[in-house]
Amino acid sequence: MRFHQVRELVRWAADFHARMAQQYDAQADAGEVDERVRMSLGYLAEHERKMQADLAGYLTDGSDHRGVLDTWFDDPADFPHPPVLDRLLEGMDCASVQDVLISALTTHKTLQDLYRHRADRASIEEERDFFASLAAGHEGEVRRLARDMQRLEDY
Numbered sequence: 001m002r003f004h005q006v007r008e009l010v011r012w013a014a015d016f017h018a019r020m021a022q023q024y025d026a027q028a029d030a031g032e033v034d035e036r037v038r039m040s041l042g043y044l045a046e047h048e049r050k051m052q053a054d055l056a057g058y059l060t061d062g063s064d065h066r067g068v069l070d071t072w073f074d075d076p077a078d079f080p081h082p083p084v085l086d087r088l089l090e091g092m093d094c095a096s097v098q099d100v101l102i103s104a105l106t107t108h109k110t111l112q113d114l115y116r117h118r119a120d121r122a123s124i125e126e127e128r129d130f131f132a133s134l135a136a137g138h139e140g141e142v143r144r145l146a147r148d149m150q151r152l153e154d155y
Contacts, residue, residue, distance in 0.1 A: 006127060007069040009118065010058050013111065016085060017052035020107065021045045027094050040097045040152050044104055047145065068126045073118070085110055097153040104145055112138035 021044075027033065028041035058065050085107060093099040115135035122128035 003072055003074055005069065006071045006073065006118075006130065007059065009114075010055055010069065013114075014052050014055035014059070016111075017048045017055065021048035021052065023092065024048060027092065030094070033094060034096070036097050036152060037094055037100060040100050040149055041094065043148065043152065044100065044145075047141075051141070065130060068124075068130045071124065071127050073121070073123060073127070097149060101146065101149040101153075104149070105142055108138055108142045108145065112142070 024041045024045035028038045028045065033041070057063065058069065063069065092103045112135050115131045115138065119128050119131035119135060122131060
């Protein structure tokens with residue numbers, strides 16, 4: 001589809017975070033997973049549930065962002081990011097904490113690129129600011145994930 005509302009993209013991103021949490025949980029429950037890997041997957045699953053809840057909060061009726069969420073945009077090229085993100089989710093490597101971290105960071109950087117893509121193509125300042133804020137938030141999350149996962153690996 002060529003025309004979208006910002007709300008649709010935010011809902012898709014929230015749903016993607018929920019799917020990531022489910023994937024991390026499933027991997028953690030798999031039989032032959034190292035204990036540190038299992039702990040890192042559990043940590044990431046909780047992190048993804050928080051990210052999903054944060055994005056879902058934007059979609060509530062009382063959100064301060066209702067105006068920008070109702071904004072329509074035209075993107076004839078559609079988004080290249082969702083299929084890439086789906087492939088990253090399906091091909092997650094859980095052999096080590098480092099492998100899990102690389103998968104998580106790649107996924108978050110791709111989401112961050114999606115938000116930057118929308119900020120760059122925004123038609124109004126509020127939309128640009130909204131997506132720039134989401135991209136900046138993901139940058140902080142990437143740093144936090146790298147720091148916390150490194151601590152887990154050093155544990």
